[in-house]
Amino acid sequence: MLSKKIQGIVIILNAFFLAPLAQAHHSFAVHFVADNTIFVSGTVDSFRFSNPHGMLTFSVVDASGQVAQWRAETNSPNVLKRRGWTKESLKAGDNITVEGFPARDGTSYMRISKVVFADGHELIGQARTAPPAEKD
């Protein structure tokens, strides 16, 4: 349980850093559909946490047993570090559901807005706001 003082600090930090931040090297609006949400469940293969974007790869098994690999980029790790993410936040073998913005080109690629783990805990990625309030 967070103390009231620490809760207060978290609230203040959120006011500064949890706002819709995402910009890095490529345009979000150009490459992703801001007003659509997809949910993709699978098992983590790898996670790299460096700027301009972190990169999560995970395997998804469809109803027929076929395995497809998805890639999901984060917004800037600098933004996410201030929200508590680390390079250890996702590990190979973790069972997850990734919520995010689909790539405009229809490939198995997305921008992460949230990762939900099997035990229910969550990592918050890019803030979801009304378009066009997100960048890169």
Next chain:
Amino acid sequence: MSKLSTQILLLLVLVLPGWLLAQTPMLDSFWAVQFDPGVQAKELLDKLPAGAIFINDAGAGELGEGQYSGLVLSAKAQEQVKNYDFAEEFTREFTCTQPSVAFYMQAPFPMEIYQDSKLLVMRMEYYDMVRVIFLDGRQHPPADAPHTKNGHSIGHWEGDELVVDTTHIAAATFMNNGFSHSDNLHLSERFKLSADGQVLLATQVSEDPEVFQGMAARLMAWRRVANEYIYPYECDASFGE
């Protein structure tokens, strides 16, 4: 010169710089982007040149493909955006290409400012960029001097506003949507603290007749945050592999 005059002159030389700095708004701080500049920005907005086209992509905003906020692009720029390949943004070569001062000033990342009477340094978290603004009265270098992503910035105080003029900016993205400025971009900026000193506001006016007509303007705002610091960006090109 009498001994008394010499002493007075010496005193002025020693004391005046410190006194002047004490009268100058102090921008030293960690600054986090503030997405809503608020009504306090009106004073700066009112000073924008008539006819400047406002680009609403600062902070949380963004312009998509083919959106230029009403700017009239030159024939050269139209050809450039027509041929722009967005797929190249996912290559190793592109990944760590630094933005220029025209774009990184409005990026939603924090910065630190270090200020002296003759110099002001802006240390940006975005791409680890460091910008120097000379306040010592120097002029810009000759037109054919090297251009960089930070450009060459000279500034002076007009009352409580810092006025900055920047040239020698190397060509780079202007809106992050395939539209780039040229090597001849000219930036004029005004920085001003809010009445309570907790918000830093800035307008940026861009002129680049090589790629667009008239003037473009942006508004930025940052909130002073204590006990924070810039994180290293350390761009990793392997994203593009």
